[in-house]
Amino acid sequence: MENTALCYRKFGEPESVLRRETAIKASLKPGDIRVQMLMAPVNASDLIPITGAYRHRITLPAVAGYEGVGRVIAAPDSAAALIGTRVLPLCGEGTWQQYVDCPATLAIPVPDTIPDSLAARAFINPLAAWLMLSLYPPQGKRVLLTAAGSDCAILLGQWALRQGATEVYGIHRSAVHADRLRAMGILPVAQQDIDSVRALAAASDIVYDATGGELALAILGAMDKSAAFVCYGLLSGQPFALQRHFPAVHWFHIRNYLDALTPEAWQAAFCDIWSWLAASHYSDTTLLPFTDWQSALAHYRQAGRTHKPLLEIG
Template sequence: MENTALCYRQFGEPETVLWRETAIKAPLQPGYLRVQMLMAPVNASDLIPITGAYRHRITLPAVAGYEGVGRVIAAPGSAAALIGKRVLPLRGEGTWQQYVDCPATLAIPVPDTIPDTLAARAFINPLAAWLMLSLYPPQGKRVLLTAAGSDCAILLGQWARRQGATEVYGIHRSAVHADRLRAMGIIPVAQHELDSVRALAAASDIVYDATGGELALAILGAMDKSAAFICYGLLSGQPFALQRHFPSVHWFHIRNYLDALAPEAWQATFRDIWSWLVASHYSDTTLLPFTDWLILTRHLRTAFVS
């Protein structure tokens, strides 16, 4: 079976090091599914590793992509019922290819009610939001989000409200996000209004931060010491130094929790996520064909078909 994949053999900017390669697919390993990909998203979490940011845990050559949805075309006897069904082929091979092999116990069945465009994006951001809210519950608390227009933040905001947060505020850089955030029940605040940002930080019980840099420092400097600051990203590209007077800071990296999830817990988590995700607002998508892969590297919220 021939398989076409988007691979990188060295680290660098995706548009310069990512290449389309066709080769014969290796035989299916025992206990694995083979999935014909239908759709996969382009996410910051897909592109950043290509640059070499996590080179210490990536073996080259590598196939890009961490999530997506496909249809099972081959399975071991214990998972034969999945043949012809849609699954998320996760925690196996890179997903930016025509055929993905993944452990049968870790493939997530997709309910019929979930469209491909939503299923393809059901891993990185939804699972991160779900885990953060489980680890740092928002019930009865005033919540502040940074990068509030991002996919992970809008899920954090909506789900925090459903879990009993008293108020959820979202810091955004562009005014185009304000109306959208209000429609989700998230109170928008412009990032350049620093006095408002500091006032909200001082009154917040928990902050979920995806930016780092100067914004994180401004928020931390205003927060009460009894509050909690959850850092799950550095979209600014700038780290920040902790000071003694800051509140408690918690660093969240989704990969640190995956190995602790046994297959049964992994499957149960997604059964919960599906019902929450289908009832939530999420970003729109632009569909592009697999052949336009160079364009894909420049679109962080793009789903493409194989």
């Protein structure tokens, strides 16, 4: 079976080092299923590893992509019921390819009511939001989000309200996000309005931050010491130094929690996620053919983007 994949053989900017390569797919390993991919999104978590930021965890050559949806075309006898069904082929190979192999126990069946465009984005951001809200509950608290127009933040905001947060404020850089945040029940605040940002930080009980850098420092400097600051990303590309007067800072990296999830807990988590996703606002999508992956990356990098680029592989 021939398989075409987006591979990188050295670290660097994705636009420079990614290549479409076609090769014979290796035989299926015992206990694995084979999935013919339908769609896969472009996320920061897909692109950052290609640059070499996590080179100590990556063996080259590698296939890009961490999530997506596909249809099972081969399975061991113990998982024969999965053949023909849509699944998320997680914790296996890179997903930016035609065929992905993964352990049958970690493949997440997709309910018939969930469209491909939503299922393809049901892992990285939804699971991260679900885990953070489980670890740092928002019930009865005033919540502040940074990078509020991002996929993870809009889920964090909606799900925090679902879990009993009293108010959720969202800091955004582009004005195009303000109306869509209001429609989700998230109160928008412009990142440029630093006085309002500091005032909200001082009144917030918990902050979920995806930016780091100067914005994180401004928020931390204004927060009450009894509050909690959860850092789950550095979209600014700038780290920040902790100071004694800052409140408690919690570092969240999704990979630190995945190994601790048993197959049963893994499947159970998605029972919650499917129902929550179905009842939530999420970003619209722009479909681009797998052969035009460069345009998908360019679309992802557009300032003020409100649509998630999806590679249409199937």
